[in-house]
Amino acid sequence: MRTARMLATAALAGAALLGLAAPAALADTPSPSASSSEEAGPTEAGTTFRTAARFLPGQQATAQAATGDYLYWVFPADTGERPTVKATVTLPDAALRHGPATWRIDVYDGLRRRQPCMYGMQSRTAAKEAATVELACVLRPVRTSADAWADDPLPGSYYVRLTTGDLPDEDLGQPFTARIGTDIVDKGGAYATDGSLAAPLVPGATTADQAKADEDAGRKTAVEAAAPEDGWSSGWWSDRWIWTLAGGVLAALAGIGGYALTRGTGRPSRVPPAV
Secondary structure: OHHHHHHHHHHHHHHHHHHHHHHHHHHEEEEHHHHOOOOOOOOOOOOOOOOOOOOOOOOEEEEEEHHHEEEEEEEEOOOEEEEEEEEEEEEOOOOOOOOOOEEEEEEEEOOOEEEEEOOOEEEEOOOOOEEEEEEEEEOOOOOOOOOOOOOOOOOOEEEEEEEOOOOOHHHOEEEEEEEEEEEEEOOHHHHHOOOOOOEEEEOOOOOOHHHHHHOOOOOHHHHHOOOOOOOOOOOOOOOOHHHHHHHHHHHHHHHHHHHHHHHHOOOOHHHHHHO
């Protein structure tokens, strides 16, 4: 009896520890797309949303431009991912500059809605003597769907815009170099919601009939062309299914363990059979 109780108690303790430790271990699992794209990104940037240069998470996009230009890039972000956009600006020679300048990155989703940063130095003022300035923006995790009135991040294309302002007029037009990259953290089902979009929010997304026509003609659809390396997720699957199943198994084990601890050994031997 004592052995059975010890085994049941150990099973319950192990199951409880597994249930508590596993979500924490997987909470910030890096996405494969964040480390699989080792090749260099584009070496030019667009000057509008329509001409934004595309790069993938894990790549480094670079561009050379003149101070005062607006530079645009675009990258894909899928369900459950939390992107971190980082920018490094190599400033003109300090001897040529006349004062400090403020640099800023802004991120917009596929509907061109500006997405706020959870944290990070999105805007920074570089002193006249500074050689570089570094910026960062950690976005909210991408959800499968959202209410029409909400501005929650959704799967699709995300635009990065680099601008400068609050600088002396004499410094406009001076050359600088920018480097942009995006790191992805997979947050899994912690931010999953019911439902999903009919298609990711990408430029040029069309109706299902037009997409079928493009597929029959052997052409890539706009959604396919803007997809991450491993394609868009279907939206119905998340690791919440795993935790739901694990919760059912743990509940069953708890029931079995509770029964084993409380059922006893049957009729006591000291009680006469006729009683």
